[in-house]
Amino acid sequence: MRAxxxxxxxxxxxxxxxxxxxxxxxxLPVILxxxxxxxxxxxxxxxxxxxxxxxxxxxxxxxxxxxxLLTCVLxxxxxxxxxxxxxxxxxxxxxxLRAGYATAGNPIDVTFDFQATRLRQAVRLDIAxxxxxxxxxxxxxxxxxxxTEQRGWLAIPxxxxxxxxxxxxxxxxSWSNPEYAVLVxxxxxxxxxxxxxxxxxxxxxxxxxxxxxxxxxxxxxxDSMRHVAWKASARHDMLLVKDYEQPEARQEWRxxxxxxxxxDDESRIxxxxxxxxxxxxxxxxxxxxxxxxxxxxxSGSAHYARCMTALALMP
Amino acid sequence: MINLAQLFHRTPLQPNVSERxxxxxxxxxAFVLAVHAPHVPWSLTIxxxxxxxxxxxxxxxxxxxxxxxxxxxxxxILVAAVIAQYGNVFGREPGSALAxxxxxxxxxxSESSRDVRVGAAFACxxxxxxxxxxxxxxxxxxxxxxxxxxxxxxxxxxPTQITSTLPRQLLPAVVxxxxxxxxxxxxxxxxxxxxxxxxxxxxxxxxxxxLSDEMSPSDFTQILSDDSPAMxxxxxxxxxxxxxxxxxAFVLWNYDGENWTRADRPEVASLPIETTGAVNYRINLEPxxxxxxxxxxxxxxxxxxxxxxxxxxxxxxxxxxxxxxxGLRSAVNYRLxxxxxxxxxxxxxxxxxxxxxxxxxxxxxxxxRYGNNDVAIINAVLSLFHNGGFxxxxxxxxxxxxxxxxxxxxxxxxxxxxxxxxxxxxMRAAGIPARVVxxxxxxxxxxxxxxxxxxxxxxHAWSEVWLPGRGWIRVDPTAAVQPQRINLGAQDAxxxxxxxYRSEWVESIRNHWDIVNRWWDKGVIGFDAxxxxxxxxxxxxxxxxxxxxxxxxxVGIAFFGAVGLLxxxxxxxxxxxxxxxMRALERKLARAGVIRGRSEGPRNYLRRAIRSxxxxxxxxxxxxxxxxxxxxxxxxxxxxxxxxxxxxVRNFQPHRVV
Numbered sequence: 001m002r003a004x005x006x007x008x009x010x011x012x013x014x015x016x017x018x019x020x021x022x023x024x025x026x027x028l029p030v031i032l033x034x035x036x037x038x039x040x041x042x043x044x045x046x047x048x049x050x051x052x053x054x055x056x057x058x059x060x061x062x063x064x065x066x067x068x069l070l071t072c073v074l075x076x077x078x079x080x081x082x083x084x085x086x087x088x089x090x091x092x093x094x095x096x097l098r099a100g101y102a103t104a105g106n107p108i109d110v111t112f113d114f115q116a117t118r119l120r121q122a123v124r125l126d127i128a129x130x131x132x133x134x135x136x137x138x139x140x141x142x143x144x145x146x147x148t149e150q151r152g153w154l155a156i157p158x159x160x161x162x163x164x165x166x167x168x169x170x171x172x173x174s175w176s177n178p179e180y181a182v183l184v185x186x187x188x189x190x191x192x193x194x195x196x197x198x199x200x201x202x203x204x205x206x207x208x209x210x211x212x213x214x215x216x217x218x219x220x221x222x223d224s225m226r227h228v229a230w231k232a233s234a235r236h237d238m239l240l241v242k243d244y245e246q247p248e249a250r251q252e253w254r255x256x257x258x259x260x261x262x263x264d265d266e267s268r269i270x271x272x273x274x275x276x277x278x279x280x281x282x283x284x285x286x287x288x289x290x291x292x293x294x295x296x297x298x299s300g301s302a303h304y305a306r307c308m309t310a311l312a313l314m315p
Numbered sequence: 316m317i318n319l320a321q322l323f324h325r326t327p328l329q330p331n332v333s334e335r336x337x338x339x340x341x342x343x344x345a346f347v348l349a350v351h352a353p354h355v356p357w358s359l360t361i362x363x364x365x366x367x368x369x370x371x372x373x374x375x376x377x378x379x380x381x382x383x384x385x386x387x388x389x390x391x392i393l394v395a396a397v398i399a400q401y402g403n404v405f406g407r408e409p410g411s412a413l414a415x416x417x418x419x420x421x422x423x424x425s426e427s428s429r430d431v432r433v434g435a436a437f438a439c440x441x442x443x444x445x446x447x448x449x450x451x452x453x454x455x456x457x458x459x460x461x462x463x464x465x466x467x468x469x470x471x472x473x474p475t476q477i478t479s480t481l482p483r484q485l486l487p488a489v490v491x492x493x494x495x496x497x498x499x500x501x502x503x504x505x506x507x508x509x510x511x512x513x514x515x516x517x518x519x520x521x522x523x524x525x526l527s528d529e530m531s532p533s534d535f536t537q538i539l540s541d542d543s544p545a546m547x548x549x550x551x552x553x554x555x556x557x558x559x560x561x562x563x564a565f566v567l568w569n570y571d572g573e574n575w576t577r578a579d580r581p582e583v584a585s586l587p588i589e590t591t592g593a594v595n596y597r598i599n600l601e602p603x604x605x606x607x608x609x610x611x612x613x614x615x616x617x618x619x620x621x622x623x624x625x626x627x628x629x630x631x632x633x634x635x636x637x638x639x640x641x642g643l644r645s646a647v648n649y650r651l652x653x654x655x656x657x658x659x660x661x662x663x664x665x666x667x668x669x670x671x672x673x674x675x676x677x678x679x680x681x682x683x684r685y686g687n688n689d690v691a692i693i694n695a696v697l698s699l700f701h702n703g704g705f706x707x708x709x710x711x712x713x714x715x716x717x718x719x720x721x722x723x724x725x726x727x728x729x730x731x732x733x734x735x736x737x738x739x740x741x742m743r744a745a746g747i748p749a750r751v752v753x754x755x756x757x758x759x760x761x762x763x764x765x766x767x768x769x770x771x772x773x774x775h776a777w778s779e780v781w782l783p784g785r786g787w788i789r790v791d792p793t794a795a796v797q798p799q800r801i802n803l804g805a806q807d808a809x810x811x812x813x814x815x816y817r818s819e820w821v822e823s824i825r826n827h828w829d830i831v832n833r834w835w836d837k838g839v840i841g842f843d844a845x846x847x848x849x850x851x852x853x854x855x856x857x858x859x860x861x862x863x864x865x866x867x868x869x870v871g872i873a874f875f876g877a878v879g880l881l882x883x884x885x886x887x888x889x890x891x892x893x894x895x896x897m898r899a900l901e902r903k904l905a906r907a908g909v910i911r912g913r914s915e916g917p918r919n920y921l922r923r924a925i926r927s928x929x930x931x932x933x934x935x936x937x938x939x940x941x942x943x944x945x946x947x948x949x950x951x952x953x954x955x956x957x958x959x960x961x962x963x964v965r966n967f968q969p970h971r972v973v
Contacts, residue, residue: 034884044432051436055443061512063637065503065840066450067443070458072502074439076495077466079876083883091886117886122473133474166487167469168432
């Protein structure tokens, strides 16, 4: 039932762009101007109008002025509710969008930053087959989850902001299609070999020497001569030893694209993604060598995000 | 044994409809039951209320759907109960009882928002239907109040609703209805009324109250205890004194020993009357569902769309089903029908044979004693009423077959009907032509509203006797027994029935409250097709026909639509007021030729302005310092300095230097 309808919708969008009222891509911030807000009675609104007509005819027929007055009050309230529905959307501003992080296949959180000068109640957002309801006062963040399928840029699908406030008699809506894409990280492979890395000791030391020292301390017997800070010691009357904050408990990983010969690109990416995830989880230091980019050794979540982003943007 | 709880619990709880919504829906239903209670039998109302309470309790403590095994039998029971009560389910009363029951049953399946919406809409319809049974101000206001929970129910179905107290939930609906009133009033004034109904409106309440065109012992007790307004009278000039406020409705000629009935006298344009004093007045008559139009004393002419009969009765062409307003001119000092025909005389002397022998005997004795002096006979009978131990009461002892004899010689107690009836019989027996007149007497003069309020309890019966050369003369025998009846009114005269709620201050409040009712009756209920046609008379349009009204209605709706759109489109000026004032200053300076560059800071820009407009150096310098301070000195600008800055911007007028 749904598929033919969507096909029809796509055809109509292509052939009758002015009728479908879908928006082309637009720059943020998006402000819902009155020209792009549409309003129609809901099914219930139509039925209630028919009921009002019955009431009107009845009260006129029985020349019953009290009933007529009541009907008029209800009718007027109905039409005012239409204006209220319109006012709920008019001037609503989508100031910006923020995306979280997600690997392909997992939903990604996208936060809409709505702004309004006055309270907008019961605003609803239809995006990617899910519906969210919220009030907007001042600045309101609304977070929605979007499904992801593959790594790379994911354009925010066109979404609809609508409301039936205050009485469900009228439905006002506006389509919006901001130019905004979120980056989806590659999906790590489920299982596979660990990075087999014969890391030479001297390289490790060299890498170590390049690092900042945490502190200098007095020499204790048993300290390696290599760690003595000779220059600093020369200015003091005792030997000083370079103290590394954390002794290296784990091996550092050098994750290299070129080591994965014999696999296709996507498999390489997903294996690297898995290794990155494991390295991050184990708190290792790691570096990523890609044909397009080399990310030097480091650790921490910012480093992980940088590596995953580089992987996601691999051609 | 079937577990009842299981029946209620067929599907697990999935609360699509919040408890708050459901409570509002229950409140709406309670309102509907309340406004329909006056005309739905008590047994049904109580059953409906019990059903409502039970369902509320059930949903609160054992939430979930109600099984069809309960709903269907309940529906059948409802239909059966209505049929048992009324005989069928069609027509206004059975229909509304059935609908109220259906609404209660609808609550048993109000578990989705769609059901609740439909239920509340149906409740709105039922609220309106209640007004078809009576459109008094109180009823209308109560029905209007009933709209509040209905509208709030719909509102509560919208998402993101925070729970709050009941008044807070009802308040938005109050505001909405209040805002709707201007548009509603316009529509109410201008919606063209139907000059004739589209379908039958018969079967209106048959004989609710009001005067009957015959007089039998039981009728009057009913009407005399009915306090509802019968009519309101405004006079051109001062109102006549109380003892002249006799409003004639029916003239009763025929007596069969038990009942007095009227005779269809021929229609006349005016009565043969010689008058020295006349009163102009307007009567605003409550619906009686009869055709008779009460008139003060003797009308000179029938009002429009009505006719007069030769005995002074006035009948409208159609039954008075709605409030009716008519103007009249009546004689107060007059000589009516100096001569009467032989057949009128025969009618006015008719008496059933074989009734009331002692009364006949008394009349013959009086005639013998006073000879030809009719006036003496009348006075003798009146003094008999006055001195003969007669008592005025609204609850007299029942009378036997010879009612007049019983009353005159045994019970000695009764009210206007008994006195008028026996007096007339005595007159006829004595050979004096006489007839009974029923109508209203007295009324309450409402000084604040300058009108006379006549209640149904002011109904009265009196006699008219015909004397040669003097015509028909009104004689009120009740006055002989109970002068207060004439001076004070029926309720005060019926002393032994005086209840606490008839005390003076309650009466006074009631009478003042009647002003509001009168305004409502005149302004809203009585606003019929004719009044609507005259609506535009002040604007020079004598007869506003449907076309004009429709066009005006369109204009009115367009006007309110424009006002509403302006409101909907109006946007609060956004952002920083200091910045807005600066923009205003920029616009003024731009007119003088100093246009702010895209990346130009306020200081540079205003310095440049000072160079361009050296004559206004001090002003601009002051403005600049104010603005810099407002924007950058503090996080939150001081409202006082903000006001000063805006004022300075408003006062600044750039002088173009050539």
